[in-house]
Amino acid sequence: MDPRNFQVTIGGQAGQGLVTLGWALARALVRSGYHIAVTQSYMSRVRGGHNTFAIRAGTGFVGAPQEAIDLLIALNNETAELHRAAVAQTDGVVILSSASATIAGRSLRVPYKELADSRHEDMIALGVAAAILGLDLSLVSGVVSSRFETKDAASVHVNSAAVTAGYEWGKHAPPALNVSLPPVRAADMRLMLNGNEALALGALAAGVRFCAFYPMSPSTSIMLELAKHADVMGVVVEQAEDEIAAINMAIGAAYAGGRSMTATSGGGFALMTEAVSLAAATEIPVVIVVAQRPGPATGLPTRTEQSDLEFVLHAGHGEFPRALLTPGTVEACFELMRRAFTLAEASQGPVFVMTDQFLADSYRDVLPFDLNEPPLRPPPVAEPVQDSYRSYALTASGVSPRLVPCASGHLVVADSHEHAENGHITEEPALRTQMVDKRLRKLAVLSANVAPPEYAGSDAPELLLVSWGSSKGAVAEAAARLNALGQDVATLHFDQVWPMVPSQFLGRLQAARHTVCVEGNATRQFARLLRRESGFLIGRSVCRYDGYPFTSEYIVERLSHEL
């Protein structure tokens, strides 16, 4: 086992409670002071199949999953068999039922039926795992109680009893099977959030007032999180009849003066594209979250991919400015979501936040966010409203003063046609040209607010790994592994891929001896975009598009072929 971190993987069928188990174990690890990165892998079904909840935990930074498994909690035989090789890599331990005849190396066979009501096998397994990992029982019980306290006292009691029974049994496991965790020093209080929860929190921090959506994995839990807090935060969350309605509602709400957003995934976003163009033409600010999953069409509905970059970049007919934010961490999900609302208002148009299934579902430990922090750079001061208010007044910045309808004597007009300054239809060629130019001038507002990509490493490295979005952690770990072997590897990560400001990063690319782009798609979309915008050709790429997230092992292994 790596002295600094380890991987616990829980596997079983959908419906066996592995997410509850995994969530509680992850939370107990965070409360114990460990850093974590969770990878949830599940099939598109409500019962059966093979799902996993994998927790990578460590005493230092953890940014990605690992393929080798130190502790496997196998809720069924299939899990033990599927992950045998991954467990063998570390000579890890397998927790499985004493009723199982499956052969597993170092195994701990739990007599579930004797310990508690076997309907709570997941909680018994949690207790066993906590014991052999050396976690504090009261801490684990506390997590379980908080999970079930919203139900009823009986649920809290029965689940806690199952955890305790498992823990007591686990304490008497042969010492050789104890997975002694690296010691951790008392740390700052940390939160445990996944990408979607952080996005929801970021939207609330930005003052979102209206959200409309149509359920689609892996975006749905953003809206679930918002709906949970809607009443207390004074937010309206509406389940629309389809994605087309969802984005049109969000645009309508924004026209009426409410900060608004929607969230979806590939196919749902395909339905929204006409209205992306509508937001641009009407110059209405709207934030759109696209949680990517593998396509085309239905693809792999519950898996991960970064293949919709070009789609989102070009979605919508006609020419207009937009911004694409691509957070690489849970912290960035929060920060960039908050920032997205500022950018949308500053540029009066659509702003996108792109994630993917891996990051959406990936729990991490984070420090509490500073809720007082004002949004980065305030929006440009709107020019004062003239007596003869015109919704599309031609201005130097391209941004027209924006009023809310029915709030003054002025008429507020939004039109999808090409329009005159007063919002009425026009086909006058000179005015059409002026209006296109006005809208495109707003790109400068967005370009002036691009946060530079994050660089880490020596100034002229042997190898520079370039990434965007959720692959950030795996790339950072891959670089660290190679550097530990004496290589000179740097990283350049983009949390925003559009607009692109080459002066922010071109020097870094040119200074490296070799450059490799790491991205979760087959056609090197980001590398090609970067070449188009900066002229710099990244010659090699490490691509992954099998539905699974990057790991440092995967990247290092591919690099050994590439270089």
Next chain:
Amino acid sequence: MSYEPVTLADYGDFETSWCPGCGNFAIVEAVKQTLVAAGLAPHQVIFVSGIGQAAKAPHYLRANFFNGLHGRALPVATGIKLANPAFKVIVESGDGCMYGEGGNHFLAAIRRNINLTVLAHNNQVYGLTKGQASPTSQEGFTSNVQPHGAQSRAFNPVAVAVAMRASFVARAFSGRHDHLVEVLRRALAHPGFALVDVLQPCLSFNKINTFKWYSDRCVDLPPEYDPGDWRKAMETADIWGGQIPIGVLYEETRPTYEDRLADRAKSTAQPSANNRRDALCAIMMSHA
């Protein structure tokens, strides 16, 4: 600009892109008259429309408006109402936009019972794209793309709305001005989803359902007609042919979507900025 009192002149007079004799003119005039009678000034009303000849109507009077995409007027209007339930919102579009491209939204808006006045200009044909069959074109209606006649049965919007117990369902005819104004008055005053399907001739592309065709068939509902009687309304909404009943076919009062939102807000007390910050902090710390 002051509007004391509101007059027809406040709503302006615009050059249009409509054919002379189009039913749209009469509908716009009736709308203006209804708003003036209700004492609503141009800045107190929001029109939401889609795409089509009828959907241009908001461009031809002075008011706030959102002229969006084909078929998508209702979701935009819904978003406006959910963001600010106090706004007076009128949705105006044609039969193709409202019942064809926007069909799913039409059903969903009825179910929500959101407080919107929906004005569907129904000329049973596509005007802007020059003469193709619309959802309400009668079976066998021939056109440039349906030379053998429309093969689908006509959509009956009022029957569908009554079947779904939309809280206000009316049919009117652009050629019966005073009747139309009265129906619009009631629709505007109705708390909840109010559909007014306005039959109108298209002089250029519908040679079957002409002004005379509608005039000969449209008949007022009898004085004893009770719009609260759902079964009778269902039966009446289905009548189409030799006679076409016009008037308020069905009306019921039930809580609107906004009422339910307001109830929820009352039960949780709308948060002040400070409370919202505290609440946000509590939400964040619940993840510890």
